[in-house]
Amino acid sequence: MRIHIIGTGLLGASLGLALSEQDHRVSLEDTSPTAQQLAADLGAGEVMPTGDQANDPQIVVVATPPDVAAPVIASALVTYPNATVTDVASVKTRLLEAVRELVHGSDLDRYIGCHPMAGREKSGAIAARSDLFTARPWVVCSDEDTPSDRLGEVVEMAEATGASVIHLDPRIHDAAVARVSHVPQVISSLVASQLRHAPLEEVALAGQGLRDVTRIAASDPRLWTQILTGNSEEVRSVLVELRTELDDVITALELGAGSTGVLAKAIALGNEGHDRIPGKHGQAPTKYAVVTILVPDTPGTLATLFKDIGDLDINVEDFRMDHAPGQKLGIVDVSVVPATQQELEIGLLSKGWQIPESAIEKEGIA
Amino acid sequence: MRIHIIGTGLLGASLGLALSEQDHRVSLEDTSPTAQQLAADLGAGEVMPTGDQANDPQIVVVATPPDVAAPVIASALVTYPNATVTDVASVKTRLLEAVRELVHGSDLDRYIGCHPMAGREKSGAIAARSDLFTARPWVVCSDEDTPSDRLGEVVEMAEATGASVIHLDPRIHDAAVARVSHVPQVISSLVASQLRHAPLEEVALAGQGLRDVTRIAASDPRLWTQILTGNSEEVRSVLVELRTELDDVITALELGAGSTGVLAKAIALGNEGHDRIPGKHGQAPTKYAVVTILVPDTPGTLATLFKDIGDLDINVEDFRMDHAPGQKLGIVDVSVVPATQQELEIGLLSKGWQIPESAIEKEGIA
Missing domain, CATH: 3.30.70.260 (ACT domain)
Structure with missing residues (x-):
């Protein structure tokens, strides 16, 4: 396949490395000539001469920062009228709406949003790895208007990186990552925050339970502010549900005897949710x-x-x-x-x- | 040492096994003759003939269910006027108050509350293990009135089981376990609870972050209802602090642009709290x-x-x-x-x- 990647940061350059290793033909484009050259030197693909177009790519992957993804996607749909255009942003609904406002109806059928659920704490092409996507979920958002041949191309590209493709509606994706990723992050941070003023002799009693609950509380505030802002409605909605259950627990603790049923129920509902998390290999x-x-x-x-x-x-x-x-x-x-x-x-x-x-x-x- | 254990469930029988292995002289007492005999048969110590007293024990350990611990402690202080009396209940302040109401002032100096932070999901002597306490914290609650020789005896006994002794005031202990154990349990359950109604295709996106945050959500509702009820004030106080920070995050997500500082701060405060959790070997x-x-x-x-x-x-x-x-x-x-x-x-x-x-x-x- 001929694949053109716009944006040669961590994700774009890693994708280029992975696809080049599989003998796909990759061209690279970045607003920064230095970043573009670095990715090419690392083996992520060929640099395009300034002002040139890629040579009739089958797929264009937009891997820019999320706040500029919509106009870059719209522009790619115009520049490459035969190509399927995809992206790697971690929140899908708002991006799709923004793209829809920018392009004509039929062009939208050539856009297939994706979210490869991989990353690392370092950024830029210098941190790129050809196996960044190996064994990670790669969400593909298509609908009934998506032509099956275009969908097949995007899936083939994703699988070439070693990722596991999961098909989801954008809204379902955003609701899912709110529940399984964004809310756990917020809550882990809030639990860890309660340790700030505790004397070290108290924190010394920490067992594996606390360590597990707060492991991701070490995450990067800048990155997470962007993610939470981009998916604010879905995250808020789950947090509000959680707060209602938290209110019930707080009230039960205040009332004491007679309200122990509320506490037992809160823990039992947690059992129920916990049992839904799939085991290894995507099995039940x-x-x-x-x-x-x-x-x-x-x-x-x-x-x-x-x-x-x-x-x-x-x-x-x-x-x-x-x-x-x-x-x-x-x-x-x-x-x-x-x-x-x-x-x-x-x-x-x-x-x-x-x-x-x-x-x-x-x-x-x- | 001569040690008398009242209550031969999981903790009492495990303690008996551990001390017997170290050649301490252990006698056992339980309101259930069957439970008492089982613990003795397993090697946890000698059974006392009905109606008899233990032979001048140096330490009496009350390992009954927590709701009867106070009267049993008070009674042991009367029956064994030379002994140091201790217990293994997981919440200390309310128990100390209850014991104080039941005994005369000077007798209270012979009571030293403890909380060995060990356990398992099974109960009864049949589940007892001599190494249940190995490498686990054993909290000892003493104050300035505690005679140092009695404190030394309790510490010696705890260390004989392989546990690590930590000295804490009862109130500090209860506040500490609220923060490092009880609140993380409640919150983990609440996060898992939000997965109950999510379709399995959404939960399939779960990564290691969610798995870590919700691991302890598989805990036993009955056990945790007792623990949360016994430490309701401290748990409630930390949950209320956490709810205030949660409200700030929810409001910031509602307001959108302009309030990203609140989100960044929430994650950053989580970093700060996370950094206070000690590493291996109790080091910084x-x-x-x-x-x-x-x-x-x-x-x-x-x-x-x-x-x-x-x-x-x-x-x-x-x-x-x-x-x-x-x-x-x-x-x-x-x-x-x-x-x-x-x-x-x-x-x-x-x-x-x-x-x-x-x-x-x-x-x-x-």
Whole structure:
């Protein structure tokens, strides 16, 4: 395929690298000649001579900053009347509306909005990687007017990067990322914010629960301000729902005895939502068995542990290491399919590993 | 030491097992003769003949359900006039007040409240483990009236189980667990609750951020209703603070342009709070370098990976495995001290591992 990329920042340059590796023909364009040349030097594609047009591209990818994406998309639809035009912005509805206002009706059929859900904390072509999209979801927003051959081209390009294509309506996409990404970010930040004035001796009681809830609270404020602003209605709507449930909990705590049912319900509804999160490989939700192992905190110990697990021919679905405050001991949680739990425990115990607990779920620890 | 344990459920029996292993002399008492005998049969200590007293114990540990702890503590102070009496309940202030109302002033000096921060989802002596407390915080609540020899005995007992002792005022303890444990639990449940009515195609976009924020939303509603009710004032107070910040965010999203400063500040305050969470080994917060490795999802691969890391003689501080939806590929994040990051990346690349990104922080990914 012949693909033209406008905007050679992190996403544009990474896409160029990925497609060039697959022997697609990539041309690059950026308002900054330096950025454009850098991406080309890194191997993301060919530089276009100033003022020139790309040679009849099949796909034009707009990978500019989101606040200029709409006019660049509209202009690309005019400049390349045969091409399918797509983009990589993380909020879709408002962008589609802005493009619709700028172009004629039939041209809109050639625009297919996308959101590859990949990124990193660094920006610019210098941070680009050909495998940035590998194993990440790539959302494609089409509707009934989208010609199937154009849709097929965009999907082929996305899959060439190693991403997993997911088809979604723009509104559904924006509502989904509000719920699964933007709101969790806001709430994680708010929970972490409550630690600001706590003495360190109090924060020292932090367990794995707090660490998990607040991990993404380390995110970049500038980036997230743009994302939240771009999807403000959907994010607000979910936050308002959440606040209503929070109000109920606060009232129940105030009333004390007699209102414990409200507290039990809040936790139970959380169970219900948690069970909807899919397991590995995009399958239906899976409950794994968790085996907890105490390990000395020395180089090579994890290698021995995983070699011992590998010798048992049991596949590890997930693992995490807990931090033991003040102790030179690691607590490793290994998740396996429940049918293999007993075999794993017996196998590891026989090799001298310490397994303090053995249960299907380790959640709910006070 | 001679230690008498009243209440042979999960915590009491586990404590008995741990202390018996260390050759301390443990006697057991429970209102249920069956529970008492089971704990003894498991090796948690000696059963007391009905109606008898323990033989002059140095420490009496009350490990009953929290709603009967106060009268049992008061009674133990009378029955054992030489003993130090302690307990294991997870909320301390209300319990201390209840005990104070029941006993004479000087007897109160012999009571030292504790909260070993360990547990599991199963209950009863049958679920007991001698290493339940290993590497977990054990909070000891004493004040200026606590005789130092009695405090020393309680600390010695706690440390004999492998726990890390932390001294805290009861009020500070309750405020601390509200902030680092109880509020994160409520909020995690509320975020997960918002997924209940989302179509599975939307929830399929879930990344590691959502999974982390909602992991503890799988917790037991009954257990958490008791905990939240017992610490309702402190939990409510932190939730009200959090709600004020949430209201600010909701208002800013409604106002749109011009109020982005509020959004940026909310995320920045989250950064600040996140930085206060201590690193491993109870040290000051540490920023680790994260190296991300793509691994085929087959048995033995992790063993090879950790063997290769071990061969480089680099210590792994933390690791996690990300789930790649729809793909048979794992994404492993390995945290190391920043000084060893480059060595690790070069070493792993030379052994053929795929490292798509290489950066100090992987947070903030859109």
